[in-house]
Amino acid sequence: MAPVFFAFRLMVGLGLLMLGQGVASLLLRWRKRLYISRRWLWACVLMTPAGFLAMLSGWTVTEVGRQPFTVYGLLRTADSLSSVSRAQVVGSTWLILGFYLLVFAIGLWVLLRLLREPPHRGEAGPQPTLPDETGGS
Ligand code: HEM
Numbered sequence: 001m002a003p004v005f006f007a008f009r010l011m012v013g014l015g016l017l018m019l020g021q022g023v024a025s026l027l028l029r030w031r032k033r034l035y036i037s038r039r040w041l042w043a044c045v046l047m048t049p050a051g052f053l054a055m056l057s058g059w060t061v062t063e064v065g066r067q068p069f070t071v072y073g074l075l076r077t078a079d080s081l082s083s084v085s086r087a088q089v090v091g092s093t094w095l096i097l098g099f100y101l102l103v104f105a106i107g108l109w110v111l112l113r114l115l116r117e118p119p120h121r122g123e124a125g126p127q128p129t130l131p132d133e134t135g136g137s
Contacts, residue, residue: 006067011057014050020045035130 022045028034035041066072070080 004061007057007060007064011054011061014054014057017047018050018054 024040025034028037028040068077069075070077092096
């Protein structure tokens with residue numbers, strides 16, 4: 001019971017927080033403080049993993065809440081096991097993990113290389129794309 005109980009509340013709580021974040025951002029935009037309020041920008045940084053955590057919580061609610069069934073009332077989890085050995089499950093899990101870590105490492109390496117690249121002579125600087133939120137024109 002406990003994982004389903006808490007995962008559901010976490011999911012709904014994060015969902016409401018994200019909704020609140022949207023409403024607050026509209027309010028701040030209206031007051032022309034959306035891009036300059038440091039507290040707000042930090043709150044947005046802290047909220048970054050909220051969607052991912054809510055999704056994992058929702059998934060926990062359904063997967064744990066359904067036990068001991070795979071298909072509720074029709075097929076029990078114990079009867080729906082595939083005929084693969086423990087070694088095959090462990091081996092393929094490590095293989096996928098290793099592959100993703102490799103792809104992640106290569107991606108990070110490419111990004112860091114791009115970041116290290118200095119600006120070139122005559123290159124155009126950053127162009128303002130956002131409207132001036134400081135109250136000026
Ligand atoms: C804000 C209020 C929310 C309510 C009232 C709510 C309600 C529910 C309910 C009742 C379920 C179980 C459905 C079932 O039994 O099949 C569920 C599942 C789920 N929820 Fe939420 N939810 C909310 C927010 C969110 C948010 C913000 C996310 C993700 C960003 C999310 C992601 C999920 C996922 C991934 C599942 C599992 C779906 C599945 O495996 O079939 N939920 N939610």
